[in-house]
Amino acid sequence: MPLIINDxxxxxxxxxxxxxxxxxxxxxxxxxxxxxxxxxxxxxxxGKRVYVVALKGCYMPQIGDPVVGKVIEVExxxxxxxIGSPYTAMLFVSEALDKPFNPRRDELTKYFTVxxxxxxxxxxxxxxxxxILTVRGAGLGKMTRGYLVSIASVKIPxxxxxxxxxxxxxxxxxxxxxxxxxxxxxIVSGRKPEDETLAISAIHMIDREAHTxxxxxxxxxxFKEKKLGTNNLVKKEG
Amino acid sequence: xxxxxxxLVNKKGLRSDKRRLEELRPISIxxxxxxxxxxxxxxxxxxxKILVAVYGPRELHPRHLAMSxxxxxxxxxxxxxxxxxxxxxxxxxxxxxxxxxxTREALExxxxxxxxxxxxxxxxxxxxxxxxxxxxxxxxxASVALADAGVPMRDLVAACAAGKIENKIALDLNDVEDxxxxxxxxxxxxxxxxxxxxxxxxxxxxxxxxxxxxKMASEGCMKVYEIQKDALKKKYATISTELxxxxxxxKEDEAE
Numbered sequence: 001m002p003l004i005i006n007d008x009x010x011x012x013x014x015x016x017x018x019x020x021x022x023x024x025x026x027x028x029x030x031x032x033x034x035x036x037x038x039x040x041x042x043x044x045x046x047g048k049r050v051y052v053v054a055l056k057g058c059y060m061p062q063i064g065d066p067v068v069g070k071v072i073e074v075e076x077x078x079x080x081x082x083i084g085s086p087y088t089a090m091l092f093v094s095e096a097l098d099k100p101f102n103p104r105r106d107e108l109t110k111y112f113t114v115x116x117x118x119x120x121x122x123x124x125x126x127x128x129x130x131x132i133l134t135v136r137g138a139g140l141g142k143m144t145r146g147y148l149v150s151i152a153s154v155k156i157p158x159x160x161x162x163x164x165x166x167x168x169x170x171x172x173x174x175x176x177x178x179x180x181x182x183x184x185x186x187i188v189s190g191r192k193p194e195d196e197t198l199a200i201s202a203i204h205m206i207d208r209e210a211h212t213x214x215x216x217x218x219x220x221x222x223f224k225e226k227k228l229g230t231n232n233l234v235k236k237e238g
Numbered sequence: 239x240x241x242x243x244x245x246l247v248n249k250k251g252l253r254s255d256k257r258r259l260e261e262l263r264p265i266s267i268x269x270x271x272x273x274x275x276x277x278x279x280x281x282x283x284x285x286x287k288i289l290v291a292v293y294g295p296r297e298l299h300p301r302h303l304a305m306s307x308x309x310x311x312x313x314x315x316x317x318x319x320x321x322x323x324x325x326x327x328x329x330x331x332x333x334x335x336x337x338x339x340x341t342r343e344a345l346e347x348x349x350x351x352x353x354x355x356x357x358x359x360x361x362x363x364x365x366x367x368x369x370x371x372x373x374x375x376x377x378x379x380a381s382v383a384l385a386d387a388g389v390p391m392r393d394l395v396a397a398c399a400a401g402k403i404e405n406k407i408a409l410d411l412n413d414v415e416d417x418x419x420x421x422x423x424x425x426x427x428x429x430x431x432x433x434x435x436x437x438x439x440x441x442x443x444x445x446x447x448x449x450x451x452x453k454m455a456s457e458g459c460m461k462v463y464e465i466q467k468d469a470l471k472k473k474y475a476t477i478s479t480e481l482x483x484x485x486x487x488x489k490e491d492e493a494e
Contacts, residue, residue: 010471010474012385012394012466012467012470012471013348013385013390013391013392013393013394014391014392014393014394014428014429014430016430027390029350029390029392036392036393036430038350038390038391038392039385039388039389039390039391040385040386040388040470040474054388055388055474056276056277056386056387056388057387057388057389057390058276058294058295058296058388086294086295086296086297086354086356086357087297087356087357088297127306127307127355128306128355128356154388211474
């Protein structure tokens with residue numbers, strides 16, 4: 001009796017997933033040869049790997065993640081940034097400016113100030129230190145226009161879709177530029193407000209129905225319907 | 239309360255609420271009742287009505303409580319002033335402080351707090367209506383709320399009490415039985431491994447009676463565990479259990 005569950009089965013913490021010869025992936029834990037689920041989610045099997053796709057959970061930063069953050073404090077040598085995780089991130093001046101920073105002549109608030117929304121990348125973190133961000137890189141830095149939408153961070157892989165299929169469809173159908181942070185925050189900006197609201201309702205639909213099958217088709221259908229004008233009531237959210 | 243002698247078990251072996259000795263009160267759990275909380279549960283266990291909210295893992299204030307190797311689990315068991323016959327002062331009583339502590343200790347072995355160092359997981363247990371056995375109902379609902387919040391857990395924690403009324407061992411005592419009865423033995427277990435995370439006793443039981451009560455309470459816990467799992471699954475019942483494979487490399491940078 002090596003495999004106890006079926007693929008894509010809903011599991012709760014403590015459910016036995018597999019016994020022997022399998023490798024426990026994310027959101028599982030192992031006791032002797034047995035693999036158990038550690039979170040509520042959908043059990044998935046990939047070769048010999050058994051893991052759980054979480055349905056809920058807070059954002060845990062990973063090195064290299066693009067995140068959309070909000071500056072919450074200006075400090076001596078940088079900014080504290082809320083990235084929607086249990087840990088407040090730090091952005092140091094050295095990671096924001098190309099020139100050396102002279103605190104006697106220059107003001108940090110000139111670059112970023114409290115309330116600014118920034119797109120940054122996580123460059124370092126460990127168990128004892130809060131994440132450190134950088135805004136060096138293409139497209140990173142202060143975000144000046146667009147709508148900020150928040151969804152659960154565990155649903156971001158679904159929003160992007162396989163090889164970016166889902167996100168590219170939304171971009172194509174609405175003509176909006178969509179910036180996705182791994183922390184569940186998304187910046188949507190388009191030429192017309194109607195385009196933006198359309199993209200936002202599609203994003204909320206994905207958030208709500210993230211774990212159903214055939215979602216890509218349903219989103220395509222949703223756009224088709226909107227285009228035909230059968231439903232002009234775009235739910236304004238976000 | 240009147241001093242009149244109340245008969246707890248009748249000739250047919252039925253209790254004051256027409257239950258058999260080894261019968262649980264009806265239990266229903268609703269998951270995700272609160273929008274603002276990260277996880278929540280509402281339990282109705284006989285006459286008990288309890289709301290549980292879980293927040294976190296989140297940043298811990300005050301900072302000096304933070305532990306560098308794990309998250310702090312902070313529990314608050316609180317009875318609403320209107321939850322009992324006579325108004326209860328809303329300030330935490332000695333009893334509530336103790337129950338907050340035992341609840342925390344009952345839940346802690348089940349949670350992977352070491353995954354979130356320096357943070358806090360807050361659990362608020364609010365007793366809206368009390369009818370005996372609130373600590374067990376509170377722990378049961380709290381573990382469901384923790385799972386709903388997406389906190390990684392070893393197992394759910396199921397709790398149930400057994401006791402002695404009129405010289406008979408009975409499962410899941412209600413308020414009257416608890417007050418007039420001879421003994422009460424609330425336990426909480428991690429059903430997969432059978433580990434015990436809470437065991438208290440008031441009153442007197444012989445060794446044999448204790449064994450019998452413990453066995454009865456454990457069996458009660460297993461029934462509670464099934465109800466917990468069903469409640470958690472019910473929340474997602476409408477979603478189809480199919481999912482496109484999401485491979486890790488798709489976590490690509492979408493910045494432009």
